Amino acid sequence: MAAAEIRGRTALITGGAKRIGKVIALRLAEQGVNIAFTYRKSAQEANRTEGELQQRGVQVSALQADLSDLDACERVIQEVTARLGKVDILVNNASDFSRTDLEALSRDPQQFRKQFEYLNALHMGAPFYLGMSLGLIMKKEGWGRIINITDRVTARGQAYRGWSLYLATKYGLYGITQALAVELSPEVTVNSIAPGLVMAPSEIDPKQLDELRDKIPLKKEAGPEAIAADVLHLIQSDSKTGSVMLTDGGSSVVSI
Secondary structure, three states, rough: OOOOOOOOEEEEOOOOOHHHHHHHHHHHHHHEEEEEEEOOOOHHHHHHHHHHOOOOOOOEEEEEEEOOOHHHHHHHHHHHHHHHOOEEEEEEOOOOOOOHHHHHHHHHHHHHHHHHHHHHHHHHHHHHHHHHHHHHHHHHHHEEEEEEEOHHHOOOOOOOOOHHHHHHHHHHHHHHHHHHHHOOOOOOOEEEEEEOOOOOOOOOOHHHHHHHHHOOOOOOOOOOHHHHHHHHHHHOOOOOOOOOOEHHHHOOHHOO
């Protein structure tokens, strides 16, 4: 069956000013998709990304928002629809890869509450609210795509040390994917992408990064272009919903 024609449709990408979100936005713009994207603090990067997207000849809207605040999520919906019309594609990419020190959090209930509520709101609350609100509109319109970016461990029921709150809330996003896939079918497909190491964090020690790469069967980061290709595939597919695309270079096979 031919891939869905997406030229002229509109996508909202959370966390789209830089890194993976930016590459996704550029890939979709090259397909003629109008782009709205959110950013929290990266105003300079957002301006640059907005300019690069406009050079692709599509409509663009950059929206500053702290998505851990549901009022901000509602404002994003209102602003993007006012500027670009209905949203056809939602990519929930915004994330915070925060470490979790269990010993420290166990001694400080207030810090636990603060970190848990923030990650829960960002990784679960915002994607659920945006997916629910925009997804119901997509359903009425007869077509829509929602794609959630989770983590490789959600595809295989695994975990790794040091990021327990991050992982717990990413598992929550995986569950939201399954629930909305049922609720919004058949007009709207809802899928997730489970990346492994895509782009190395800037603060990581080069030696540690080399050791990590060596444990990955393909011996390299996946790269943001691979995730953007996954997004495009899921948008164009009309036979996937509630599915997980695992893009981790094989790391989950060896349980890194």
